[in-house]
Amino acid sequence: MRAGPIVALLALTASAAAEPPRVDWARGLVIADAVGIADRHAPNPAVARGTSRRGAEDAARKLLAAKLGELPVAGGGKVADRAKDDAVKDRLAKAVAASITLAAEPETDGAWQVTMAVPLEAVRQALVGPRDLPADGDKGPPVIIVEGVSAKPALAWKVGSVEAPALWVTTVPDWAKSAPHVKAKRAKAGVIEVDGIDATPATLFVIVTPPG
Helix, strand or coil: CCCCHHHHHHHHHHHHCCCCCEEECCCCEEEEEEEECCCCCCCCHHHHHHHHHHHHHHHHHHHHHHHHHHCEECCCCEHHHHCCCHHHHHHHHHHHHCCEEEEEEECCCCCEEEEEEEEHHHHHHHHHCCCCCCCCCCCCCCEEEEECCCCCCCECCEECCEECCEEEECCCCHHHCCCCEEEEEEEECCEEEECCCCCCCCCEEEEECCCC
16 A cells, blocks of 8 residues: 555655754854655656755755744844844845755765755844945954853854854864953843953954853
8 A cells, every 4th residue: 555645745754854953153053954855756866866955955944944043142032033024034044045065965765965054153144234344354353262251152142342253162162272362241131241352343252151
């Protein structure tokens, strides 16, 4: 007895995601895995891979779009709340459409497994809008370490008065250890307060929080 269309659809859905999408605040990525099922009517696996790769990527983008809406925003609320604004919604859609492929593995039966990601910075800029490049170019340090932050990771935190990209870590990565360090005084209402810093919107803040 052949499986009906509903059973087949349930099987396809169950196979579409290897694990739930996740947020890697230290790498600055929202990541999703998905599987594109091979077309059993294709003459061979090589032909099947053409459509299964697109199916895998489309499935990953749907997972990413849903996960973005759950992300917390500094000062309160979630990305989904901000997406009620049409301009924000449009920029988020473009960020998902431009998601990057971290890995793609073909299967012997013609299926594909893909891992795709949306940078958190793309989501932040979708919320606040793209930054303007100063006429005299970017100045200030490219990276600043912010230590002693008790706040939880969220999008669009300001450090002092500066809106800029951020990574959230528990240990300073080797590539950033020579960067200037500042100490956070408090974090409240979407602002991490620090003593005066020489930073610009092009500065990457590496925000260090206690483990656990």
